[in-house]
Amino acid sequence: VFRLAEARGSWVILHFTASWCPFCDAEVEHLGEVASAYQARNVKVVLVDVQEEQAHWLEYAKQHVAPEVIALFDATGDAARRFAPPHAQPGFEDRAQAIFDSTLILDPQGRIRLFLLPDSRHFDPTFAAVRRELDGMLAQGSGR
């Protein structure tokens, strides 16, 4: 069990994924690069796998997720659902789908500072927008 409270005092990039998702798979490698690039700046990168078989995810994580990334497993999707914005993609009965492939930035106080739902018009596996926003936040300090 991992609680985000354990990461208080650090910036956190939180991303939701699954191994069967081609877009997510393309992002995972770059998420490792993000984790490496920001590790020394007190940024933790947390990757949450949503609703797939545990053994499958563990094997995937072993092979594809960089050790700098905290790889977590959300078997039922309940953790993901807690973050799903109530009005985003209302057609999704399973609210875990509404958060899937989203990226959040939390500040050292645990507050959500950036919430990026999947972009329906552009795909950028390098997390360039996240890095840009994070750079700005880090330059401003903890956001107290």
Place this chain on the structure above:
Amino acid sequence: MMRLVPVALLLLACAHSGAEQPDSEKPERMLAPEQVVRASIATPPVVRPGDHGELLVTLRIASGYHVMSNRPSSALYIATSVRFAAQNGIAWGNPSYPPPRGFRLADETIATFEGEVEVHQPFEIASDATRGRAELAGTLEYQSCTKTSCLFPVKRALTARIEIAR
């Protein structure tokens, strides 16, 4: 199962407040995963014991979406599949799928289906098959994406009916 702190949830309202986005920047409303593919099944009107035949399963994939092909580009991806369950009096052959279409994703091209996809499912009626109406139970599996994001995998029931002549 992992748990995440609830404090973040309380702050969502703040994260989502703000000025209205212009329409050109609003995210497109997406279909639920179950709505992306509509399936229909055509069957021969009547079959007889000993006959060979086929079901034609037509998958209509919503515009702007694609699904992984029956032979996906990676073992990680979820293949589109049509399967009918074994039952007395009917032997199933291997279904045939159309050639995939390439979808460009980052540095690779992945094998997908788009638009209308016809899956041919051959069968043979046993010579001692029970006459009358038979209900054929199958499953359809797929995993769909738009050009920028993906939806959860779907597995749902298919049903076809055939009349085995007396």
